[in-house]
Amino acid sequence: MTNYLKQLFWSIIGLMKSKEICQKLDIMIPNPHCELIYNKDYELLIAVMLSAQCTDKRVNSVTKILFSKYNLKQLATMKLKELEKELFSLGAASKKSYYLKEIASRLLNDYDGIVPNNRQYLESLPGVGHKTCNVVLAELFNENTLAVDTHVSRVAKRLGISNENDNVLEIEKKLELFFKGCDYHRLHHQLVLFGRYICTAKKPRCKDCLIKCKNIEL
Ligand code: SF4
Known part of the structure; x- marks a missing residue:
């Protein structure tokens, strides 16, 4: 396979994977929102x-x-x-x-x-x-930005989208690339809530998780 075909192959696999993760997040976190309360x-x-x-x-x-x-x-x-x-x-x-x-x-x-x-x-x-x-x-x-906090960072690493040693900006870039074309604002809240309530730092609730990541044995 030429380099071009290999690249194409992996980008199609990546696209399929990102769509699948988005669909599963939509089921697990159907109403993503900011949990900070504000009026102004x-x-x-x-x-x-x-x-x-x-x-x-x-x-x-x-x-x-x-x-x-x-x-x-x-x-x-x-x-x-x-x-x-x-x-x-x-x-x-x-x-x-x-x-x-x-x-x-x-x-x-x-x-x-x-x-x-x-x-x-x-x-x-x-x-x-x-x-x-x-x-x-x-x-x-409503700017299409994807903020990386501690939950998003942990989830990105567990899903294998970013590496253990990546800094916040590297994680942001990798997430944007992986989820290219998605609504980053919605995705950001989904990843935060997913990390806060399901893929928690200690004892992630893998049994309730629809995304069976490679670190499922955690
Ligand atoms: S299977 Fe477990 S560790 Fe993997 S993404 Fe789901 S909750 Fe997180």
Whole structure:
């Protein structure tokens, strides 16, 4: 077989495999959605930033109180120590308080408090990295981005789409290639929820999983 035919063969196999995984995810996770609760665009941006090294459940319990007590202007002018008390249970409260205050202040100064559809600007905000930006752009603006968090990363490795030593950007690229043509926004939520509730870090629920990956003996 020539190299061209070999390449074609493997891309057809890959396409079949990715379609099959998507179909199975659609059955297991039929209503994928963001589990962070928010009412305003800036609330989502702040909630995703706060969710670093923390569960969505805990973030929701903190932001429910935080956003009911303070608006964006108040968050921007609050004393750091006060903010730290509000964020205490999230861990890294002093760093997260600083990020939150800066984000609030910059959004108010630069965009009247509205989150812009502007990757370059968003990634220039403190505490807002590539992954946070992908989540926000997909969720608020329906951009076709695929954010890689700890769940997506684990699932990609277990499914053999990425390698053990790949970094987050490499995993993102490999997932985009593997699932080319798919709705990445929907897929992102499916992979997060699949990793959170079925293909869990410890004791994955392989018996309930429709995707019998090569690591099934885990
Ligand atoms: S079979 Fe188990 S390890 Fe493999 S994808 Fe499903 S839940 Fe994860």
